[in-house]
Amino acid sequence: MTSRALSLPRSTVVALTAVAVLAPVLLIFWQSFLNAPFFNPAHKFGLASYAFIFDDPDFWSALFNSVVIATGMAVIALPLGAALAFLLTRTDLPWQRTIEVLVLVPVFVSPMVLAFGYVVAMGPVGFYSLWAKDIVGDVPWNVYSLFSIAVIAGLTHVPHVYLYSSAALKSLGSDVEEAARVAGANPLQVALNVSLPMTMPALLYAAVLVFFLGFELFGLPLVLGDPEGHLVLATYLYKLTNKLGTPSYHLMAAVAVCIIAVTFPLVLLQRWLLKTAGKYVSVKGKATRQKMLPLGGWKWVALLVVALWLAFTIVVPISGIALRAFVEQWGEGIKLADVLTLENFRQVFDQSDQVRAVVNTFLIGTLGGALAVGCYAAIGLAGHRQHGAVARILDYLVLIPRAVPGLLAGLAFLWLFLFVPGLKELRNTIFSVWLAYSVVWLAYGLRLISGALLQIAPELEESARTVGAAPSRVLKDVTLPLIRFGLLASWLLVFMIFEREYSTGVYLLGQGTEVIGSMLVSLWGAGAIDQVAALSLINIGLVAAGLAVALRFGVRLHE
Amino acid sequence: MNKPGNPLVVENLHLQYGDNPILKGVSMTLEPGEVVALLGASGSGKTTLLRSVAGLEQPSRGRIAIGDAVLFDSAAGIDVPVEKRNLGLVFQSYALWPHRTVFENVAYGLRLRNVAAGEVGDRVTQALTNLGLGALADRLPHQLSGGQQQRVAIARALVYNPPVVLMDEPLSNLDAKLREEARAWLRELIVRLGLSALVVTHDQTEAMAMSDKILLLNFGQIEQQGTPEDMYNRPHTQFTAEFMGSNNRLPGTVTEIAADRALLEGDGFRLWGKPRGKIAVGDRATGIIRLERMRTARDPGENRIPAELVTAMFMGDRSEHLFKLGSLRLRGYGTDTHAAGAGFLELPPDDLWVFATPA
Numbered sequence: 078m079t080s081r082a083l084s085l086p087r088s089t090v091v092a093l094t095a096v097a098v099l100a101p102v103l104l105i106f107w108q109s110f111l112n113a114p115f116f117n118p119a120h121k122f123g124l125a126s127y128a129f130i131f132d133d134p135d136f137w138s139a140l141f142n143s144v145v146i147a148t149g150m151a152v153i154a155l156p157l158g159a160a161l162a163f164l165l166t167r168t169d170l171p172w173q174r175t176i177e178v179l180v181l182v183p184v185f186v187s188p189m190v191l192a193f194g195y196v197v198a199m200g201p202v203g204f205y206s207l208w209a210k211d212i213v214g215d216v217p218w219n220v221y222s223l224f225s226i227a228v229i230a231g232l233t234h235v236p237h238v239y240l241y242s243s244a245a246l247k248s249l250g251s252d253v254e255e256a257a258r259v260a261g262a263n264p265l266q267v268a269l270n271v272s273l274p275m276t277m278p279a280l281l282y283a284a285v286l287v288f289f290l291g292f293e294l295f296g297l298p299l300v301l302g303d304p305e306g307h308l309v310l311a312t313y314l315y316k317l318t319n320k321l322g323t324p325s326y327h328l329m330a331a332v333a334v335c336i337i338a339v340t341f342p343l344v345l346l347q348r349w350l351l352k353t354a355g356k357y358v359s360v361k362g363k364a365t366r367q368k369m370l371p372l373g374g375w376k377w378v379a380l381l382v383v384a385l386w387l388a389f390t391i392v393v394p395i396s397g398i399a400l401r402a403f404v405e406q407w408g409e410g411i412k413l414a415d416v417l418t419l420e421n422f423r424q425v426f427d428q429s430d431q432v433r434a435v436v437n438t439f440l441i442g443t444l445g446g447a448l449a450v451g452c453y454a455a456i457g458l459a460g461h462r463q464h465g466a467v468a469r470i471l472d473y474l475v476l477i478p479r480a481v482p483g484l485l486a487g488l489a490f491l492w493l494f495l496f497v498p499g500l501k502e503l504r505n506t507i508f509s510v511w512l513a514y515s516v517v518w519l520a521y522g523l524r525l526i527s528g529a530l531l532q533i534a535p536e537l538e539e540s541a542r543t544v545g546a547a548p549s550r551v552l553k554d555v556t557l558p559l560i561r562f563g564l565l566a567s568w569l570l571v572f573m574i575f576e577r578e579y580s581t582g583v584y585l586l587g588q589g590t591e592v593i594g595s596m597l598v599s600l601w602g603a604g605a606i607d608q609v610a611a612l613s614l615i616n617i618g619l620v621a622a623g624l625a626v627a628l629r630f631g632v633r634l635h636e
Numbered sequence: 637m638n639k640p641g642n643p644l645v646v647e648n649l650h651l652q653y654g655d656n657p658i659l660k661g662v663s664m665t666l667e668p669g670e671v672v673a674l675l676g677a678s679g680s681g682k683t684t685l686l687r688s689v690a691g692l693e694q695p696s697r698g699r700i701a702i703g704d705a706v707l708f709d710s711a712a713g714i715d716v717p718v719e720k721r722n723l724g725l726v727f728q729s730y731a732l733w734p735h736r737t738v739f740e741n742v743a744y745g746l747r748l749r750n751v752a753a754g755e756v757g758d759r760v761t762q763a764l765t766n767l768g769l770g771a772l773a774d775r776l777p778h779q780l781s782g783g784q785q786q787r788v789a790i791a792r793a794l795v796y797n798p799p800v801v802l803m804d805e806p807l808s809n810l811d812a813k814l815r816e817e818a819r820a821w822l823r824e825l826i827v828r829l830g831l832s833a834l835v836v837t838h839d840q841t842e843a844m845a846m847s848d849k850i851l852l853l854n855f856g857q858i859e860q861q862g863t864p865e866d867m868y869n870r871p872h873t874q875f876t877a878e879f880m881g882s883n884n885r886l887p888g889t890v891t892e893i894a895a896d897r898a899l900l901e902g903d904g905f906r907l908w909g910k911p912r913g914k915i916a917v918g919d920r921a922t923g924i925i926r927l928e929r930m931r932t933a934r935d936p937g938e939n940r941i942p943a944e945l946v947t948a949m950f951m952g953d954r955s956e957h958l959f960k961l962g963s964l965r966l967r968g969y970g971t972d973t974h975a976a977g978a979g980f981l982e983l984p985p986d987d988l989w990v991f992a993t994p995a
Contacts, residue, residue, distance in 0.1 A: 536731035539692050542718035543725040543802075544745040544792065550719075554744070558735045 084548075090459040091467060097516050098474050101489030102481060104496065105337075109330035114323075115496065126331035136332070139313035146227045146298070146309060147291025153231025154287045157386065158238020159280055163268060164379055165239075166246045169369040171376060176383060181240075181634050182391050183233045185620050189296035189579040189597050190613045194394025195220050195229060196300055197401040197610065202408050204400055205393060210409075221304045230297050232390050234290060238283040245279030246272065264370050282350040289343040292336070293482040295580045300601060310336050311484050315583070326492070333485045341480040348476065395617060401610040421611040431608065434591035435615055437507050441514065441592060442572040442619065445507075449515040449522060449575070450568045454560075456519075457526035458552065462535065479520040483581035486517045491584045505589045513581045518574055525570060529563025530556075566632040573623040576616065593619075642703025643667050644689070644800050644832070649698035651684060658684045659695065660856040666800060671826055671833045673843035675879070676853035682836045685853070686802050689834065690725050691718035702799055719748075724793030724801040728808060730785045732777035738764070738788050739773040745796040763795040766829070783814055790822075794829070803835040807842060819845050840880050844868065852876055872913065874991035877924045884930065884966045886923035890990065893917055898990045904962035905941045909988035920993040927956070929987035930968030933980040939988075940980040 108115050112125035130136045164170045165177055183191065198205050199220045206216040219225060249272060257271045258264075273280075295311040302312060314332040317325055372379060401407065404416040425431045460471040478486065490513040494504035503509055515522075533556060541551045579594025586595040593616045600609045627634060644666040651659040659681045666672045674682040687693040689700055691707065694715065700708040707716045732741050739760055746756045764770050767787040777785060786806065793801055806822065807815045823846050826833055837843050843850050844864035852859040852867065852875075860867060860876045871877035878885075888902025890911075898911040900923045909923050933940055943959035943966060959966045959981060966981060 534729060534731065536727045536729050537733055539690075539718070540725065540727055540731040540789075540792075541733070541744070542692070543690050543721070543723060545719045545722065545748040545796070546744070547717070547719050550748065555733055559733075 087459045087463075087467065090455050091470060094456050094459075094471065094474055094519075097512070098477050098519065100497075101486060101493050101516070102337075102477055104492050105330050105333050105481075105485065105489050108326055108492065109334045111327050111330075114326040115492070120327075126327040129328055130331050130335070135308060135313060139308040139310050140335075142223060142298075142302075142307055143292055143294075143309040143311075145223060146230055146294060147288045149224075149227030150231040150234050150291040151284050151288045153228060154234040154238045155280065155284050157232070158235045158283065159242045159273075159276075161235060161239045161383065161386075162243035162246055163272070164383065166243050167268070167272070167370050168372050168379070169376065170372065170379055170383070172380075176387070178628065178634075179387055179391065180236050182624075184236045184240075184634075185573045185577055185624060186395070187296065187577045187579050187594060187597075187613075187616060187620075188233070188294070189300065189594060189601075190398065190616055191233060191390075191394050192229075192297045192300035193597070193601065193609055193613055194398045196397075197407070197606075198393045198397025204397055204407070207409060221301055221307075223302075223305075223307050226298055226301050226307065229301065230291060230294060232386065233297075234287050235386065235390070237287055237290065238280070241279045241283040241286070242276055245276040249275055278350060278353060282347060285343060285347050285350060289340060289347065292339055292343070295482065295484050296598075299598070311482060311580075315484065329488060333481075333488065336482060336485065337480055340482070341476075344476050344480045398610055398613045398617065401606070402614040405607075421607040425608055425611045425615070428608075430588070430591050431596060431612065433589070434593050434596040434612070437510075437591055438576060438593040438616070439619065441507060441511055442575045442623070445511040445514065446568050446571040446575050448511070449518070449571055450526075450564055452515060453519070453522035453526045453567070453571075454564060457523055457530055458556070461530055461556070462538070475520045475523055478516050478518075481517070483513075483517045483578065484583055487513050487581040487584045490516075504585075505587055507590055507592075510582050510585050510590050510592060513585060514575055514578055517578070517581050518571065521574065522567065522571060525567040526560075526563070529560040529567070532563065533559050566627070566630075569623060569627045569630070569632050570634070573620050573627070576619045576623060641668050642705075642799065644702050644834070645700070646685070646689065647699040647701075649685065649688060649695050649700065651681075651688060651693060651695040658856055659688070661698075662853070662856070662858055664851055664858070664861065666832060666834055668799075668832050669830050670849060671823075671831070671835060671847040672849045672851060673847035674834065674836045674851050674853060675838070675840060675843040677838060677879075679855070680853040681856040682838075682853050683804055686725075686804055686834060686836045689800075690723055690802055691716065691721050722796070722798055724796075724798035726786075726789045726793045726801065726803040726806050728805040730777075730789040730809070732785055732788055732792075734777050736776075737773065738769065738775050738777070738780070741777065741788055742792045742795050745792065749796060759795055760791075763791040766794075767791045767825070782810055783818060786810065786818065790825075794831070799832060801831055801833045803833060805836055805838070807837070807839075815842075822846060844880075852879060871989070874912075874922060874924060877912070877989055877991065882927045882967075883924050884927065884968075886925075886964065886966075886988075887993075888921060888923065890915055890917055890919045890921045890992070897985060900988075900990050903964060905964070907939050907941065907983055907988060908985040909983075909990040910986055912989045912991050915990060915992040921990050922993055923983075923988050923990050925983050925988045927967055928969055929984060930966070930970075931982035931984070932957075932968065932970055933982050936980055937982065939985055940982045942979055943981045944979075 109126055110122055110124070111120040112123050113120040161180065165173055170176070197203050199218060200206060201216060206218070210216050220229070253275065254267050254271055257267045262270060293311065294309055295315070298307060298309040299312050299315065302308060308316065310332065314329050314336070317328050317332065402421055403418065404413065405418045405420060406416060456471065460468045481489070490509060491504070494500045494509055537559065538551050538555055541555045542548070546554060577594070579597060582590070582592045582595030583598050586599055593612050597609055597612055597616075600612070646662060646664045649659050649662045650657070662681070662685055664672065674685055676682045684693055688695050689707070695708065695710065697710045698708070699706065699710070706712070706714050707721050708714060736744070742760045742763055743756050746759060751759070761770070761773070764773055767790060769784065769787050769791065772780065772784060777788065780788065786809065790806070807818055810818055819842060826846070835846060847864065849861065850864055850867050851861045854875055860872050867876060868880045871880060877883065886900065886902055886905065886907070888900045888905070890898050891901045892899035893911070893915070896910065897908050898915055898921070900907050900909050900921055907923065915921060936942070941961060943961045946958040946960050949956045949958070954969050955971060957968050957970060959968065968981065
């Protein structure tokens with residue numbers, strides 16, 4: 078459809094989006110060039126903050142650790158994710174349907190919860206560690222080392238690689254593979270000479286994505302890196318809060334700018350890779366039902382490897398949390414039957430702030446999720462069938478929050494609420510957390526919406542126009558009814574993401590703005606392990622409920 | 637806003653995507669009760685022209701009007717929105733709304749025009765009956781066959797009596813067998829209801845069968861327009877001649893011009909033909925002759941060339957023969973017994989058009 082005059086609702090949506098996205102980022106940049114927090118009247122412009130952090134050896138070791146962990150994650154997750162995708166889309170591996178669902182669990186469980194799970198399951202006095210000690214006499218691992226952090230992060234990010242490579246493999250027509258078979262290639266040669274090269278753009282994209290996520294990592298290194306003092310950039314920033322004894326916003330802003338300086342180019346690279354990947358789509362063949370490659374006896378080997386991976390990334394941490402939530406204490410020489418209790422949950426429900434955290438988390442997922450999907454839909458529709466300036470502006474606006482990790486976004490929103498007159502009252506309401514969540518997950522939400530909108534052929538709307546419907550009627554009578562299911566599915570996915578989110582709320586945590594995620598970070602810092610375990614389990618329960626509903630309604634768990 | 641009984645007039649329409657011109661000054665007229673086919677290869681601009689009339693594309697220059705009602709006029713700054721143009725458009729993909737029943741798909745245009753509920757029921761039922769869909773009103777689009785979907789799309793475009801119905805490749809989504817039947821059915825419907833229709837097609841047979849007038853588009857310009865008979869038998873240009881039928885091409889040079897005749901000489905032949913357009917002695921030229929005008933002969937004679945039969949292809953209602961003359965390959969229709977014994981091909985001078993090759 079041709080773009081004519083920009084309508085008022087459309088320009089309003091674009092303007093509001095621009096403010097919500099740009100204001101926090103600009104605030105971070107501005108603050109980073111001050112030599113004191115912005116609310117301090119004595120602040121002056123200058124590069125003092127940068128000079129300070131560049132002079133701090135901790136900054137450099139955090140940067141080094143971030144690079145090591147991000148690289149390690151990509152190296153571990155890429156081959157495993159690609160192999161998993163091949164096994165699940167191209168071979169007769171048993172129980173594929175079940176595995177396909179289980180694979181996605183690490184994506185929806187909060188990394189903070191997972192990290193805590195590894196501590197209580199495999200830490201020096203974790204359940205599995207002590208059982209291992211009973212058998213072999215010593216704990217054969219150390220989850221607090223940099224190497225372990227990279228391995229755990231890598232293994233829990235296998236699903237991200239799996240998602241992109243399986244999508245690429247599914248869209249790859251079987252005819253190109255059959256042509257290779259007919260030409261004389263055996264199954265392994267087909268995989269290596271045809272399937273792998275043709276899915277290379279997707280794999281490359283996944284590699285960059287995992288590296289990028291590694292750079293943003295906060296929960297895992299916060300929990301696992303603490304005992305041995307391994308800092309990454311995000312935890313370095315978090316610890317800076319108290320470094321000088323006073324709020325050192327200017328230093329945090331400088332670190333934030335350094336992180337964005339790495340993540341933003343990575344986001345641009347991902348975008349570019351996604352575009353170039355498109356040219357392979359055009360050469361894809363017909364997607365016909367194809368014969369699955371028989372693995373023969375190897376299928377049990379493959380199944381064992383997949384089961385080991387699932388055990389390590391899902392069973393071990395979650396069982397650890399589940400156990401820890403129901404025991405009074407745990408350590409050497411304690412018998413499980415003696416310490417079983419419901420006391421931890423009673424404690425949670427005795428504390429008004431923790432009750433509020435549970436209620437708020439539920440509300441921010443349900444009501445907040447619906448509201449966020451409403452906003453995403455408004456933005457998606459504002460850019461729908463627009464090819465001019467509007468679409469391009471929205472396109473780039475969406476990229477910005479992607480490059481800002483949740484922790485920084487939460488910090489920026491805190492400043493925004495402190496800084497902008499009139500917003501102060503909202504700072505202590507759950508609205509502040511909701512706004513930060515919605516902006517942080519803007520790109521994800523819009524991808525869900527545009528996925529739904531892409532299903533609508535333009536002719537369906539054009540035909541309504543020719544029959545005599547004005548654009549607003551087309552929206553009401555054709556577009557919205559057709560994306561209704563897509564919107565509901567988006568709501569469920571946004572619910573799970575909002576339940577899982579933890580880092581964005583960290584700096585916004587206050588009376589009235591408690592959510593489980595930020596509460597976990599705060600309780601962990603205070604050493605309240607019992608309540609962390611109970612809240613973690615409640616959090617897992619909320620996510621699991623969302624997952625169950627999504628599966629029940631056949632929602633695709635990824636775009 | 638516009639009533640039946642007025643012609644649709646398109647004047648000097650220009651349209652481009654970026655720097656890429658799609659329409660380069662197209663003018664045409666569609667009289668009431670007439671069917672005009674927009675014919676052309678892909679990329680010729682035929683669908684863009686149709687969508688411009690509908691208001692789905694925005695031309696850069698030109699004028700579109702139905703009688704006094706101006707739909708688009710770049711000079712006057714008029715661009716009536718799609719929904720106010722009151723036209724019917726049948727999409728190539730039919731574009732039925734999957735969430736509405738057949739009845740609701742057809743009724744939508746009437747509801748938008750605030751027609752009373754009872755009248756909506758009557759008119760939709762009438763339209764569905766007209767199109768042989770009476771029993772399917774409560775079905776959803778995905779429960780219909782391709783042919784039925786096409787009829788619903790047509791009913792939806794007709795039900796509010798638009799002055800002109802626009803159709804974008806209405807038959808191309810049907811199976812080859814079904815297409816021929818649908819063509820006859822559609823032509824009958826148009827005649828029976830007295831519709832004015834603008835039909836886009838890339839198939840010259842379809843264009844000739846369905847329309848009163850054909851507009852042949854070539855790279856955004858009208859190559860030639862006229863009745864189907866005109867277009868087929870009296871092409872002005874080589875492009876039109878080649879587009880409208882199955883032909884043999886004989887490249888050569890004009891060596892002599894007599895009254896209404898040109899002598900074309902080429903590799904192994906020397907034939908008199910009928911000059912089309914400006915042509916002079918010494919020009920490079922191409923002879924074009926329809927396959928069905930080729931004759932076989934046993935003996936040499938006027939406008940006959942010796943040719944060797946390469947192979948015969950049985951097509952059911954006739955056979956197609958392939959002849960060889962030096963590097964030339966010539967095809968013709970006929971019976972096998974005739975062709976087998978023939979040593980010569982006759983190309984009647986009236987049927988061999990000679991077009992000068994543009995320098």
